[in-house]
Each structure stands twice: as C-alpha cells, then as structure tokens.
Amino acid sequence: MVFDWSFVARYAPFFVNGTLMTLFISVFGILLAIVVGLVCAGIEIARVPVLRQIVRIYIELSRNTPLLVQLYFLYFGLPKLGVVWSAETCAIVGLGFLGGSYMAEAMRGGLEAVPKVQRENAYVLGLTPMQSITHVVMPQAISTAIPGIVANVIFLFKESSVVSAIALADVMYMAKDLIGMYYSTYESLFMLVVAYLVILLPISVLGTWLEGRFDYARR
C-alpha cells in the first residue's frame, strides 16, 4: 500500500468544490425542510380540516420511501409531465420533501409537549395570545424540539450524498470519479472521509451546543 500525498494535493481542490456543492444543496434543502416542517406542524396543531389529512398522507409517504427513489422520480419522471427541473432544483426539492416530514414530526412533538395549562395560566395572567406564544409556549416547545431538529439536520446532510446519483458534482461524485479515472482508491476515499468529517463534526458540535443553549429547564 502506497499512499500518494501528491495526488491528494493535486485533487484536493476537486473535493473542496464537491464539499461546496454538498453544502449548497444541503443548506437550501434543510431550509426548505424547516419551512415545510413548520407549515405542516402548524396545520396539525391547529387541526385544520382537509389540509390536516393531506399533511398526514404526505408525512407517511415521505417517511416511508427512500430519497433516491424520490430524486429519480423528480429528475427522470416529472419531465414526462412537462415539469423540467435542473438537477440542483430536484436535489433541493427532494431533500425538502424528505426532510419536511421529519422536521414536522420533531416540531409537532415539541409543541404538543407543552401542557395546555401553560396557555391557560398565561391567559389568566393577562398575556395576549401573541405574548403567550412568544414568551410561554415557544421557549418550552423549542427546548423539547431542538434535539430532534439537530438530529434531522445531520441526517439530511448525510442523505445529501445521494444527489450524486442525479449527476450533481458533490463530494461523493468526486470520489467515484477519481476512483474510476485514476484507480486512486486510497487517496479518494481518504479525501471523501475527510470531507464529510469537515462538514459534519462542526455541525455535530454546534448541535450539542444549541441543545444546551435551549435547555432552559436545566440551565
């Protein structure tokens, strides 16, 4: 086994580009997932008729199917219906579709964990509905929901590796490409592992910090 450091030096810029692509897709996908999750959790909490059933069906469909199949459907299937999206759009929409349901479940769990008596007390104390939400319900809901949301963010960063299958040049794609072109298995896999550690370790640390920051009960 010979590890060729000069190869690593030569192709590291490839991996930096790939990492940027992974970050780009993941960050926008996760933002979309958070928005979708908020809307869905809101609909479920407010018990909006009809929409609530639709949200339920969406959550079951999205949680019980793999991202790869969702992406293939968006990227190869939808154009047959006249909906042609770029690979980037497909990847972001796919991550948003998958992540939205996970986020919705985490957020709903957080909101439902706040006992009803808290809102009643806020009302009795003369807080307006808005104040009751921002000062009483939200802080408690967030501290319950944050660990789940952080776990989902990490999960979605990892899932984004699948977008290489629709020809997006992320880190995964770079690794496969270099192995295919130069048979440089050690070096490519090494850079692949390093790239994911560079992305995910800080997020994991940040997540732990956030959990502590919002854990009002124990602070």
Place this chain on the structure above:
Amino acid sequence: MQGAEILLQPGVFPRLLQGLWVTVWIAGVSVGVSIPVGLVVGWLMTLKNPVVRALMRIYLDFIRIMPQLALLFLAYYGFARWFDWNLDATGACVLVFILWGGAELGDLVRGALQSIPKVQYESSYVLGLSPWQTFSRVILPQAVRRLLPASVNLATRIVKTTSLAVLLGVVEVIKVGQQIIDANRFQYPSGTLWIYGVIFFMYFIVCWPLSIVARQLEKRWSHD
C-alpha cells in the same frame, strides 16, 4: 395519462416484484444478522474496560457520522484494495448494513441495559440465578420492551437505505425498473414516470406497515 400501459406489459410487474424481492432479501438478511451483532456490541458498550469502551465509541461515532453511501464506497472499493477482499456489490451492501445496524442497535441495547436498575441484578444473584439465567430470564425480557419499537424503526431505515445498492450495481428493484424503462424507451417514452412511481409505492408498501407496528408497540409499552 398516456403511457401507463407499460405497467400492463407482460413481464413488467413480475420483474419489478423480483427486484423488490432482492431489496427485501438484502434488508432482511442485514436486519437478521444485525440483531445478534447489536446485542454483542451493546453488551460490549456497557463494559468498564477503557480500551473496549474507546473502540466501541470510535466504531459507533464513525458509522454515525459517515453517510451510508460513503460507507458503501469504503466497503466496495476500499476493502478490495486494502485487504484484497473482493466483495461483490451485494456482499458489500449486506456487510455495511450489518455494521451500521449493529452499531445503531448496539447503542439501543446499551441504553436499554443501562436503564434496568442494578437491584434487578442483585435480586437475581440473591435468588441463585447464574449470570446467563439473569440475562436471559430477567434482564432481556425487560430490555426487549424498550428495544423493539426502535429496532422496527431501524428495520424500515435499512429497507429504505437498500435503495443505495443500485449505485454499486446490484440488480434490485430500481435497477430492474431502469432496465424496463430502457427497453421500452421508444414504445413508451413516458414509462419513466410510471415505473419510478410504482417503485416509490413499492417501497412505501414495504415500509409503511413496519412504521405502523413500531408506533403501536411504542404506544402499548410506553405506559409501563
């Protein structure tokens, strides 16, 4: 909605089902082997030995932080060069899913074992039970209640992740779908939509019942 006739072509549906069987087989074997591996890993994680502890920590953290697709690449391309160990694509998938499932399940087992009060062990000892009897008759039945819902959820995750096998070249349900699409490209240009749509629902039909079972178990056992 033209193009849906592709699904009624002779052989299309049976072939997709055969592909689905490969998917379910890989997932089933992986889950089946993960269970004993997870039990051992979980037991190792509860040991006080610092070396074992550190090794288990590194194992779990590495598996957790790497995307499954990256792990598949490591096993498929890496093992061949490092150990001259030429796994076929299916073998690489099963191996990775066992290592992944074993780690995740191991952590669940550790949590379940540690949540059982020490007095249970002490009482068993006083009653004259051997360590194995204590484990199999006293600890395990209680741990299983905490374990089972999460394990069923893990099984659905493994089924879903099996879809990545196509990227290593395993001929499972997605690959069969692609073959059908390519073979009918001129006759049914919009077959892509229908075939991928059907595959989407095939995964759903496999995973959904598992999710429901997990939810029911959680509900039933969360009270005691």
